[in-house]
Amino acid sequence: MAAKEGWNYISGVPETEEQQKLRFQVELEFVQCLGNPNYLNFLAQRGYFKDSTFVNYLKYLSYWKEPEYAKYLKYPMCLHFLDLLQYEHFRRELVNAQCSKFIDDQQILLWQHYTRRRNRLLTPQNPNATPEQNSGNQSNQQTNGHMNPKIT
Numbered sequence: 001m002a003a004k005e006g007w008n009y010i011s012g013v014p015e016t017e018e019q020q021k022l023r024f025q026v027e028l029e030f031v032q033c034l035g036n037p038n039y040l041n042f043l044a045q046r047g048y049f050k051d052s053t054f055v056n057y058l059k060y061l062s063y064w065k066e067p068e069y070a071k072y073l074k075y076p077m078c079l080h081f082l083d084l085l086q087y088e089h090f091r092r093e094l095v096n097a098q099c100s101k102f103i104d105d106q107q108i109l110l111w112q113h114y115t116r117r118r119n120r121l122l123t124p125q126n127p128n129a130t131p132e133q134n135s136g137n138q139s140n141q142q143t144n145g146h147m148n149p150k151i152t
Contacts, residue, residue: 028072031064034085035078037107041100049091058085077107 015023033039048054063069065079073079084090093099 027061027064031061031082032073032075032078034081035075037081037094037100037103040081040085040094040103041097044091044094044100049085049094055091058082062086 043049061082064073064082070076070079
């Protein structure tokens with residue numbers, strides 16, 4: 001899968017297939033890095049978000065939201081941050097380390113919530129047991145390291 005455009009705008013000539021593959025890999029990696037609030041703070045503190053060329057590049061990268069590209073993302077949260085980076089106010093706030101720390105904390109809480117919820121949904125329930133017994137089964141399976149055969 002090549003990157004969105006097969007054209008090198010700097011040289012004004014079409015990219016080779018190898019150049020397209022390399023650009024795809026670089027852009028994929030960079031977009032996924034945008035899911036890390038600490039990296040966003042790093043970029044903000046070094047003034048990248050004040051550079052109009054860089055901001056335009058972030059707009060260009062929004063093609064990753066299209067399903068044909070999004071399927072390659074391991075960290076889809078990065079698309080939410082890519083959307084937020086389109087707003088100047090958000091980019092300005094990222095300079096503050098407390099802001100990025102808050103975002104990081106919220107992201108971890110979100111992951112914990114969905115991990116617990118996913119485990120609860122995928123753990124077989126005993127229909128004759130009380131809710132407390134079912135939740136006890138789930139925690140025993142998690143702490144004993146038993147894998148649910150339905151999880152792939």
